[in-house]
Amino acid sequence: MPAMENGLTYKNAGVDIDAQDQALARIKELARATFTPGVLSEIGSFGGLFTLQPENPEAPVLVASADGVGTKLKVAQMAGKHHTVGEDLVNHCVNDILVQGARPLFFLDYLATGKLQPHVVVELVSGMARACQVHGCALLGGETAEMPGFYGPGEYDLAGFIVGLAFRDRLLDRNRVAAGDSLVALPSSGLHTNGYSLARKVFFETLKLTVDSYVPELACTVGEELLRVHRSYFAAVWPLVEAGLVKSAAHITGGGIPDNLPRALPPHLGAEIDLKSFDEPAVFRLIRQAGKVPEEDMRRTFNLGVGMILVVGEQHVGQVLSRLVLHGPGWIIGRVVEGAGVRFVGERVG
Amino acid sequence: MPAMENGLTYKNAGVDIDAQDQALARIKELARATFTPGVLSEIGSFGGLFTLQPENPEAPVLVASADGVGTKLKVAQMAGKHHTVGEDLVNHCVNDILVQGARPLFFLDYLATGKLQPHVVVELVSGMARACQVHGCALLGGETAEMPGFYGPGEYDLAGFIVGLAFRDRLLDRNRVAAGDSLVALPSSGLHTNGYSLARKVFFETLKLTVDSYVPELACTVGEELLRVHRSYFAAVWPLVEAGLVKSAAHITGGGIPDNLPRALPPHLGAEIDLKSFDEPAVFRLIRQAGKVPEEDMRRTFNLGVGMILVVGEQHVGQVLSRLVLHGPGWIIGRVVEGAGVRFVGERVG
Incomplete structure (x- = not known):
């Protein structure tokens, strides 16, 4: 099966994000008219x-x-x-x-x-x-x-x-965001609800496991890992919103950081994401390796351990991080920069 | 196929309204707690x-x-x-x-x-x-x-x-409804969005028609009949609501008049529905005959030509009917009576 030799991508797993984008443009036009x-x-x-x-x-x-x-x-x-x-x-x-x-x-x-x-x-x-x-x-x-x-x-x-x-x-308003603002990440609890078409291919077709298979790298069964509950960030983030400490925020779902973080930024600004700032949870490493999934597809498909990103002005970062300690905690994953797009820096080794 | 010899019912077409009701009771309890x-x-x-x-x-x-x-x-x-x-x-x-x-x-x-x-x-x-x-x-x-x-x-x-x-x-508030109130019916535009599991069995399995088959009794193709747009009653009914002329109302969807009309009545009141007050549209007669569908199932599955029923106090009936003339028009299909339940009277001949 050539798809597997070349590595599994979200597109050959049956999800075509580009076709989706085309239809979305027309849909937006139709909706705007209402x-x-x-x-x-x-x-x-x-x-x-x-x-x-x-x-x-x-x-x-x-x-x-x-x-x-x-x-x-x-x-x-x-x-x-x-x-x-x-x-x-x-x-x-x-x-x-x-x-x-x-x-x-x-x-x-x-x-x-x-x-x-x-x-x-x-x-x-x-x-x-x-x-x-x-x-x-x-x-x-x-x-x-x-x-x-x-x-x-x-x-x-x-x-x-x-x-x-x-x-x-x-x-929250992305128009208040400025270059130099900090990006504060909150950990995900697993795959949340995205990337399951690809994850299922890897676990159930490539690796031929079942939901009951115990996977030592995950220290649990496939079913336990894949059914971890999508974390709610309400308890952690709502007090910060009420206190006016957050400028804007992105929920990292389908499309990963590259597709979701820009929704929290004005069009002329982008983000630099420091991959060395966090350890990727084991489930993503396993999917990447077993499915030979190209890095670009991993990033556009999965949250990779980051479920939410808050855009925080420099003067509030300390307060935000200390208030998050009870809930997660959060860490600085990068910063807002001039020019659209998300750039990943600090490539992990291995 | 015994199901057809005995006539098609909504239950043997795969929809079990009783199982649905049981789960609904528990769901209500869970929802109420929130x-x-x-x-x-x-x-x-x-x-x-x-x-x-x-x-x-x-x-x-x-x-x-x-x-x-x-x-x-x-x-x-x-x-x-x-x-x-x-x-x-x-x-x-x-x-x-x-x-x-x-x-x-x-x-x-x-x-x-x-x-x-x-x-x-x-x-x-x-x-x-x-x-x-x-x-x-x-x-x-x-x-x-x-x-x-x-x-x-x-x-x-x-x-x-x-x-x-x-x-x-x-x-609109069913608690304002009193015995003696009039029931004003508004015509449906066809099956609306209910009863399609049964209708599809009859047209595509029993009668072996396709969406393109022309049906003389319907004066159109099967596809045209079955895809008639579910009528919106907003233009007809909203002015009556704003004018305070309607006490309560029922949208006749899955479960037909027997399941939906009681939702617009207080628990101790019921309704008498006069079947002679209207002609059933051809599509329902065709389904009943071709599918040998028992009358009870027809009534609990289809709107039978009645898409909405308004509960109107006696003093407002004339005004409601005359204002509906532009839109439909409506007719008096029955009245509110003491005792729960819906009784059909004036059985049609043939």
């Missing part, structure tokens, strides 16, 4: 911003985001373990509005399956409910659809929708 | 109600709903026609919050597919954008997920999330 005066966000933000009172700058802003769990669901279905993906979904959504400066108000889910298995649904919802409770977020409703002939036995898809609240003067 | 003071709705409402200021009865109320298109998507995929299901989805969501007394603010979508086909995505979004524009609703964002190995070639699932605005004193 915008009403209440819409405050640019398209392509992590969450959409909407105000009920466009003329009132003191009015609260609603921040909304939709997301899925991707093919991590396949791993849950292989393992017969369904509550963690419910938590994944809520936490993913919470992070997406957190990087806009919003706290969660309510969440709705969409669950589609071929034949409803009550115990599976209850497990999924219990995971969502638990994660909602942690965030003081109401699980306000949802849709459970039986679509026979559409999803195979035991298969389901799961999407989530969150609405949060922010105040205009506390919104 | 409720914060901002939540105003009972679970099981067409849309969830949330206020930013629980202590202020004048504060606006957010009404949110999640929905899918169900296996109508399969028909769109067979016909290679994707813009109508985008409209279906938005209109379905709009109707779900309209029956609470809300007008749409913004909408987000979740689109999941195996391999992203840009022209399909653009068609889907153009349908959603068109329907959003009609309603002054911003298409605020969404998630487009490529999930290779999860969805087959050309397959996708599509879900929508809407947030609307209502004022507490204009919320």
